Amino acid sequence: MNKHVKYAATACFALGLALSGPARAQHGTGALEARVVVVNVEHLLVDSKRARSAAAKIEAEFAPRRQQIQAQLRQLRELSEKLAQDAPSLDDREKLKRSRAVGELERAVRRAQDRMGDDFAERTASERAALAQRIHDIVQTLPARQGVDVVLTRTIWHRPQIDVTDKVASVLDP
Numbered sequence: 001m002n003k004h005v006k007y008a009a010t011a012c013f014a015l016g017l018a019l020s021g022p023a024r025a026q027h028g029t030g031a032l033e034a035r036v037v038v039v040n041v042e043h044l045l046v047d048s049k050r051a052r053s054a055a056a057k058i059e060a061e062f063a064p065r066r067q068q069i070q071a072q073l074r075q076l077r078e079l080s081e082k083l084a085q086d087a088p089s090l091d092d093r094e095k096l097k098r099s100r101a102v103g104e105l106e107r108a109v110r111r112a113q114d115r116m117g118d119d120f121a122e123r124t125a126s127e128r129a130a131l132a133q134r135i136h137d138i139v140q141t142l143p144a145r146q147g148v149d150v151v152l153t154r155t156i157w158h159r160p161q162i163d164v165t166d167k168v169a170s171v172l173d174p
Contacts, residue, residue, distance in 0.1 A: 034149040037142065038158045040165040044135050045128060049173035054127040058120070065116050072109045079105060138171050 045051055083098045090098070142151050146164065 035147060036150040036152065037146060037148045037162050037164045038152045038155055039135075039139055039142070039168050040163065041132070041135055041139075041153045043165055044169055044172060045131060048131075048169050050134075051128075051131055054131060055124075058123050058127060061123070062116065062120055065112075069109060069112050069116065072105065072112065076102065076105050076109055135168065135172060138168050142168075 079098070079102050083095075083102055086098075087095055139151055139153065142148055142164065146167070152158070
């Protein structure tokens with residue numbers, strides 16, 4: 001089944017439940033009610049205390065590398081300016097030597113930036129995956145804890161009364 005069709009079906013189901021009150025199904029002689037709640041997982045992945053703490057930890061972890069790259073960029077700028085300033089008075093051999101040094105430093109800085117960007121993205125993705133797993137584990141416990149039958153994590157719209165994101169956040173961030 002197409003991904004968009006699944007989302008649309010889920011959204012229609014949730015909207016129908018939200019607008020009609022508790023879901024009712026006939027089972028034998030009595031009616032059953034289904035309690036539905038919504039958890040905004042994306043909000044938790046971005047705005048929870050744990051998510052902000054992980055982001056700050058990663059930023060602190062990469063700060064020395066950023067500072068080192070900034071220092072290399074300053075050095076590169078200084079060498080480039082010095083070369084441009086001294087170029088008219090330099091012989092061809094010295095000009096070529098300095099140009100190569102500037103080029104090598106520029107490539108080294110670019111490699112360091114690329115490597116740091118890749119490492120940062122990998123580290124961020126790893127932390128986000130661990131947080132997503134923790135959120136998933138908490139959401140799995142909701143039926144037993146809250147007495148709910150259906151937990152939705154994606155909706156187009158829902159009534160605020162069925163949103164339990166704050167309750168999940170309190171378990172996530174004790």
